[in-house]
């Protein structure tokens with residue numbers, strides 16, 4: 179017969195530190211009575227309630243209850259010293275089993291000075307709650323509600339800026355910098371009115387004079403302030419951006435406080451932690467997120483300046499954007515240096531044929547000697563090949579910050595396109611070729627298109643896709659080429675189809691291209707990972723390129739000359755200055771073998787590890 183177990187009702191027991199145990203004890207007693215009355219299931223319940231693990235849990239619970247009501251204070255601040263004392267006493271004590279066990283326990287490595295007890299002492303000796311000075315008791319009744327804030331000065335800056343209200347003469351906290359001392363204290367807020375700093379009345383003082391008072395203070399800084407009534411709440415979510423321009427607060431006359439500003443360079447990933455101010459955001463530079471944030475101009479502020487300068491520039495035909503713009507005309511503060519290709523003046527001489535890479539389809543495709551020669555010419559003379567213009571070209575150029583997200587390629591997704599960029603002669607082709615040679619099953623270059631007739635030893639679709647001029651021009655018209663050019667009246671180009679063909683075969687596609695084309699290749703379909711190849715110092719170049727040959731217009735190559743190294747260095751600097759924001763990784767090609775290893779591991783990481791990519795690549799619908 180199943181009957182419910184009845185527990186004698188009793189006066190409600192407060193659930194204090196022993197409350198739960200008491201209730202359970204009563205339940206156990208009730209169940210015990212039920213057992214004696216032979217109620218079905220009571221035996222089981224009784225044994226469950228009496229189980230040792232339940233009793234132990236109750237003890238832990240009771241301890242935690244006690245802990246919640248009491249402040250944790252150390253019994254002594256030097257447990258490790260005491261432990262050493264006990265160990266030495268135990269050596270002379272009678273060797274009972276208890277003494278031996280205690281001795282053994284205290285000598286265990288985790289109890290010794292460097293571990294548990296030492297950690298205990300470090301915590302015990304810290305004073306986490308500095309005693310604040312008592313509130314003055316002679317505060318007049320009519321005075322506004324004041325707050326006394328005491329901050330303990332350390333090596334860190336205060337992390338707050340102040341300004342003076344020119345009408346009232348009041349000194350107000352202008353902004354509290356995220357992660358700074360003031361912010362972490364949680365006691366100072368933007369808008370708080372300062373009344374006194376370390377006992378000095380600040381009304382009517384210049385902000386610089388207040389700073390001097392602060393600088394003089396040693397130890398604690400005591401602020402007397404009228405708190406702001408409505409604290410602004412930062413409800414914005416964290417935003418990550420890639421800087422598309424350089425910024426130096428020290429050269430920015432418009433920044434409210436240069437010392438609170440943060441320098442950044444093109445390509446830096448920034449975590450925007452506060453956008454409350456429409457003009458001045460607070461940001462941290464990744465990967466160092468533990469640091470205090472700094473002030474940076476907001477996107478709209480930079481855009482406005484860009485637009486002002488845009489209209490002051492004469493329009494240049496056939497160019498989407500091609501300008502070197504300065505934020506401040508006087509002092510050269512922010513260089514916004516964008517170029518969205520599509521230049522129309524010169525045709526770049528393009529590919530002829532491979533002279534040295536005819537072994538198989540994988541290696542021969544795309545290694546075009548004459549293309550490298552033409553690029554060298556185009557780099558030297560500032561000419562450019564034709565390149566594809568991104569659909570979002572003008573909008574992305576206008577954005578000083580590009581929204582980015584972490585992208586971790588799913589193993590079933592297509593591989594990311596690997597793009598190598600570098601000054602002519604630096605070793606881009608050599609590295610690309612070697613990567614394909616050591617990984618022919620996994621890595622491949624795209625097969626270029628050409629309008630020239632095929633040679634006897636060439637196979638359709640191996641060295642080139644041989645197409646008619648009409649077909650080629652149709653492809654140009656439909657933006658199907660990443661790069662194309664003309665050489666000896668024949669057209670040559672790298673098409674998106676040929677890249678997709680490699681990617682769809684499940685291989686990693688690797689290309690090299692002129693930096694002017696990077697904007698056009700940065701699409702969500704290709705998700706390119708761009709690697710910049712840099713030369714080492716001229717001296718190291720001289721040493722490492724002793725036996726290297728630079729390709730020439732003739733069939734015979736020649737050794738490198740000092741002028742080549744110099745030119746390479748200059749071109750590298752120019753490329754970095756202009757396109758650095760697009761580089762996901764930089765390899766200094768000093769030792770060829772090391773560079774190959776580095777390239778291989780970088781390519782793997784690009785495919786298998788999370789990377790920052792433009793947010794529009796994962797939300798293409800948002801692309802405008």
Ligand SMILES: Nc1ncnc2c1ncn2[C@@H]1O[C@H](COP(=O)(O)OP(=O)(O)OP(=O)(O)O)[C@@H](O)[C@H]1O
Nearest residue numbers: 550602603604605606607608722726727768769770
């Ligand atoms: N780290 C290195 N150490 C020694 N020699 C190198 C190194 N890297 C490349 N080389 C050699 O330098 C020469 C030029 O390299 P490569 O042809 O790859 O240049 P590139 O960057 O493709 O330039 P271009 O576009 O002008 O062809 C080649 O002979 C190559 O073998």
